[in-house]
Amino acid sequence: DTGVSQNPRHKITKRGQNVTFRCDPISEHNRLYWYRQTLGQGPEFLTYFQNEAQLEKSRLLSDRFSAERPKGSFSTLEIQRTEQGDSAMYLCASSLALGFETQYFGPGTRLLVL
Amino acid sequence: RKEVEQDPGPFNVPEGATVAFNCTYSNSASQSFFWYRQDCRKEPKLLMSVYSSGNEDGRFTAQLNRASQYISLLIRDSKLSDSATYLCVVNSYQKVTFGTGTKLQVIP
Numbered sequence: 001d002t003g004v005s006q007n008p009r010h011k012i013t014k015r016g017q018n019v020t021f022r023c024d025p026i027s028e029h030n031r032l033y034w035y036r037q038t039l040g041q042g043p044e045f046l047t048y049f050q051n052e053a054q055l056e057k058s059r060l061l062s063d064r065f066s067a068e069r070p071k072g073s074f075s076t077l078e079i080q081r082t083e084q085g086d087s088a089m090y091l092c093a094s095s096l097a098l099g100f101e102t103q104y105f106g107p108g109t110r111l112l113v114l
Numbered sequence: 115r116k117e118v119e120q121d122p123g124p125f126n127v128p129e130g131a132t133v134a135f136n137c138t139y140s141n142s143a144s145q146s147f148f149w150y151r152q153d154c155r156k157e158p159k160l161l162m163s164v165y166s167s168g169n170e171d172g173r174f175t176a177q178l179n180r181a182s183q184y185i186s187l188l189i190r191d192s193k194l195s196d197s198a199t200y201l202c203v204v205n206s207y208q209k210v211t212f213g214t215g216t217k218l219q220v221i222p
Contacts, residue, residue: 042213042214042215045210045212048210056209091157102148103160104160105159107157
C-alpha cells in the first residue's frame with residue numbers, strides 16, 4: 001500500500017499523559033500536514049512541513065503540541081499533558097508542492113482522553 | 115465571517131435526484147479549490163479539483179465563481195453510495211482551509 005499511513009489508529013489515554021502519533025506520507029511527497037477533526041466539523045489545520053522544515057503552525061497548536069519531521073520523511077505529533085478537549089481525530093495528509101496541491105489523507109488516529 | 119462556509123445540511127434527497135451544494139470563501143486571493151468526500155469515521159478523499167472554467171467528472175460537476183467567491187458541486191442522478199459529507203477546501207498561499215462539510219443522505 002503506497003498511501004499515507006498513520007499509527008496508531010486508536011489511542012485511549014488518561015488525562016495528563018503524553019501521547020505520540022506517527023504519520024508516513026506517500027514517499028515522493030515533500031509536504032506533510034497535520035489536522036484535527038472533531039465530530040460535525042471539518043478538519044482544522046494544525047501545522048505543515050515542507051521536507052524537514054516546519055513552515056506554519058496554527059494558533060490551535062498550543063505549547064503542549066509539538067510536531068517533527070526529522071528527515072523529511074515520516075512525522076510525529078506529540079501531545080503532552082493531554083486534556084479531555086484533545087479528544088479528536090488527528091489526520092495527516094501529504095502532497096507534492098506542484099501546481100494545484102492535492103492532499104492525500106491517511107486514515108487518522110482517533111484519540112480519546114479520559 | 116468564517117474563511118470557508120458551507121451549509122451543514124443534511125440534504126435528504128431521493129435516489130436519482132439532482133442536488134447542488136455551495137461553498138463561499140472570504141479570501142479573494144485564494145488560489146485553488148477542491149471538493150473532498152468524507153464517509154462516516156473515515157478520512158477525507160479527494161473528489162475533484164475545481165477550475166475556473168468548471169469541470170465535470172461523470173455525474174459530478176464543479177464550478178468556481180471568483181467574482182462572487184463561491185464554488186459549487188452538482189451531483190446528478192444521485193446514488194445511495196453518494197451518501198457522505200462533502201467538504202469544500204480552499205488554498206490560499208499554502209494555507210489550507212476546510213469547510214465544515216455538507217451532509218448528503220440519499221434515500222431509496
